[in-house]
Amino acid sequence: MARKGRSLAENVADDILAMITIDKKFIMGDKLPNENELSANLQVSRTTLREAIRILVAHNVLQIQRGKGTYVKSNQELNGEFGLKELTTFQLDVKDLYEMRLIFEPQSAYYGAKRATDKELERILYYGKLEEELILKKEDRTEVEQAFHKSIAKATHNEFMNRLMPILYQAIDKGVLLSDANEEMVQNTLNDHRMIMEFLSKRDAEGARTAMKLHIIHAMRGFGITEE
Template structure:
């Protein structure tokens, strides 16, 4: 029961992030139906219902009988983590963004490996597979890259990591844009993500930390960011 409660809280945070940070759903928008959203999040429909109930209680979502679940019309999304949101909206160069990732993400991988639940590890693995498919098909992978790194940050169970996500998303967006012109980066991304996931699955936090650091340093080198 406690694990389910923790998972439903985490999923509620994920949906909040879709609204507040990713801007995937705006006030008044309808959420995907229960089957679609539970499949996307790799969770049971029961857990999804619990997460939605949390967000309804907190005034984020509202359920309209016979119509579905909607983001509340009067929801103010302008005040979301303002200091970091402002930073993410500034014109930041790629070097600064990647240095920021180098500071935070190896440690996030370390703690996520220690603390992730089995369902959280499963989601990280699934996003890693989706990234590989997108790269092989030469499709835009920005959204799934964000989900992969967000899932790792989420698995740290450190609430402050959520506040860093707008900046991390900015860094990932920049990296994907730059790597589209560099086949070596795409190839290395697949191999690096596999290495990160293997260490996480083995519950080897030091290995996961090193793999994430190697991943970011290699991207800096491949992209010629100095």
């Protein structure tokens, strides 16, 4: 399902941006695959791909080097700083960070359920299931958990929400590090993520918002953080 009011090229541009910022398939300075390969991968025509690339060039994400190809531009905004760089240097404690998550992420899940394209929803479920596999194998899941929550934020199509995510990563990273030693918290994460994915897959916005709120509240209680 494409987001209403957006052209196919705009949705393809979003898919390519997600490959850069979430999937990390391409990093700054990387050359994109040739036109035939990338259009086949995205299942769109070369004409649509060219228009998507023009959109990303206009937004300072890609650059075309004549005779060489299309490259990911060295653009610090792709890191999501958006004028909030100072906040990421603060020594915020876990309570502050989780309160911030409680304010923003349930609503992010709500709009993600309503606005996600089919590919965005597929990406969310992919990372959710991958994280479940890593938890069960007792392997590091920090980057995958980031990708799961970032995929939901991207599906809101709210630019400020996306740019806020680097700050919330601090809470996500600390949460993974501190919760891994607590079996009850790990089990809560498994159950909560399954519930979030179930509501998202059904595009049940209210259910997704409630599930995300419960997920963060469970984590806060696990850390002994009270809601005051």
